[in-house]
Amino acid sequence: MKQMTAEEARRNFADLLNEVGFRGEEVVVTRHGKPIAKLVSAEADESEPFDYEKVAADYAEVLGLSNAPDATQWADALRWFASRIHGGHQSIYAGRDFTERFGVHPYPGDPV
Structure with missing residues (x-):
């Protein structure tokens, strides 16, 4: 990876854009x-964003193949979690819904 000073980058900006x-x-x-x-090509960042909803749903689905005694409960919890992720962000009501469904809250000091 090439390095250059800010002054060099300023003086050679057109060449720098071509290189990158x-x-x-x-x-x-x-x-x-x-x-x-760090300057990188705009095309270098075209990877898909991490999809928490899909990952949680995939784990829930594959748990159907498991013989673990708590696989069903884990699958239910993961499906519940996946249903509350929208656009990569957790629903603002997820904490309240979690407490209502499971009777506990992961952050007891937070308002529900």
């Missing part, structure tokens, strides 16, 4: 010898 954008280089920009930024 077209050649896929990653460049760390430093100031006073310390890294302050």
Whole structure:
């Protein structure tokens, strides 16, 4: 990975964009010898965001193959959790719903 100072990056900005954008280089920009930024191609960050809802649902589904005595309870809990994730974020009502369904709250000091 290439490094350059902030001053070098400023002076050679067009070349820097070509290196990063077209050649896929990653460049760390430093100031006073310390890294302050990392430039990467916009295409480098096109991976799918982590989908908590899908992961929880997948685990719940595969628990159907398990012989563990508590697999059904775990599957139910994971399905419940997956149903309360929307766009990668937990529903604002999940804490209240959790307490109503299971009779406990993971953060007792928090309002329900």
